[in-house]
Amino acid sequence: MPWKRKLAVIAGLAPLLVFTLPAVTASAHGYVSSPASRQAQCAQKTVSCTGGAQWEPQSAEGPKGQFYCSGGRDDFKELNDDNKGWKVYDVGTSVQFRWTFTAYHRTRDYEYYIGGTRVAFVDGGNAAPVDPVVHTVNLSGFSGRQKIMARWNIGDTVNAFYSCIDVNIGGGGNPTPPTTTTTKPPTTTTTTTPPPAGGTWAPNTYYATGATVTYNGSTYRCRQAHTSLTGWEPPNAPALWEKI
Numbered sequence: 001m002p003w004k005r006k007l008a009v010i011a012g013l014a015p016l017l018v019f020t021l022p023a024v025t026a027s028a029h030g031y032v033s034s035p036a037s038r039q040a041q042c043a044q045k046t047v048s049c050t051g052g053a054q055w056e057p058q059s060a061e062g063p064k065g066q067f068y069c070s071g072g073r074d075d076f077k078e079l080n081d082d083n084k085g086w087k088v089y090d091v092g093t094s095v096q097f098r099w100t101f102t103a104y105h106r107t108r109d110y111e112y113y114i115g116g117t118r119v120a121f122v123d124g125g126n127a128a129p130v131d132p133v134v135h136t137v138n139l140s141g142f143s144g145r146q147k148i149m150a151r152w153n154i155g156d157t158v159n160a161f162y163s164c165i166d167v168n169i170g171g172g173g174n175p176t177p178p179t180t181t182t183t184k185p186p187t188t189t190t191t192t193t194p195p196p197a198g199g200t201w202a203p204n205t206y207y208a209t210g211a212t213v214t215y216n217g218s219t220y221r222c223r224q225a226h227t228s229l230t231g232w233e234p235p236n237a238p239a240l241w242e243k244i
C-alpha cells in the first residue's frame with residue numbers, strides 16, 4: 001500500500017501497543033530454577049499442579065515481607081502446601097541457588113529464610129540482575145528436611161517474587177549431632193528471631209539461640225538456632241545445648 005496509508009496504519013496501532021505492553025511485562029519476572037523450586041517443579045511437570053505456577057513459575061509475586069511460597073497469590077496457593085510431594089534435594093551445608101528471570105527488574109536485594117530465620121541476604125544495588133545470578137548460601141546450623149524461602153525484593157515496586165525450595169541438609173541417613181568444631185551459626189541473622197521457646201525439649205522443633213528447655217529434669221539453653229531431631233536430645237548435643 002502507499003507509504004502514507006502504511007504510516008496511517010502504524011499510527012493507528014501505536015495506542016494499542018501502549019496499552020497492551022504493561023499486561024505483558026506484568027506476567028514476566030523470576031524464580032529459583034536450581035535446585036528446582038516448587039513452581040519450577042510445577043512448570044517441569046515433576047509435580048502435578050493445577051494453578052498458575054505450571055504456566056508462569058516466574059510469577060509468584062506479592063507484597064514484600066511475606067512468608068508465603070505463593071507470594072500470597074490465590075491462584076498460586078498450592079505452592080504453600082508442604083505435603084504436595086515436592087522433590088526434596090539432598091544438599092550439604094553450602095548450597096548454590098540459581099535464578100531464572102523473564103524480566104530484569106531493578107533489585108533491592110534477595111533474602112533467604114528457613115522458618116523465621118534469615119540465613120542469607122544479597123544486596124541488589126537497585127540495579128537490574130545480570131545473568132547468571134547464583135547465590136551461595138551457608139546453611140550451617142540447620143539439618144534435615146527444611147523449606148528454604150527465597151525472596152527477590154524489587155527496587156521500584158512494593159512487590160517481591162517468592163520461591164520455595166525443599167532440601168534435606170546433610171543428605172539422608174541418620175543425622176549426627178553437630179560438633180562445635182565443624183559447625184558455625186548462620187552468618188546473617190539480623191532480622192526477626194522467633195521468641196525463645198520454653199517447655200520440654202521435643203524433636204522436630206525450631207529453637208532460637210537463647211531458648212531454654214527442660215529435659216529429664218535439667219534445664220538447657222540453646223547455643224545456636226536449629227530444628228531439633230531425635231538423637232539430638234540436649235545431653236547428646238553439647239554443641240547445641242548448654243546445661244544451665
Ligand SMILES: [Cu+2]
Nearest residue numbers: 025028029103
Ligand atoms: Cu516483572
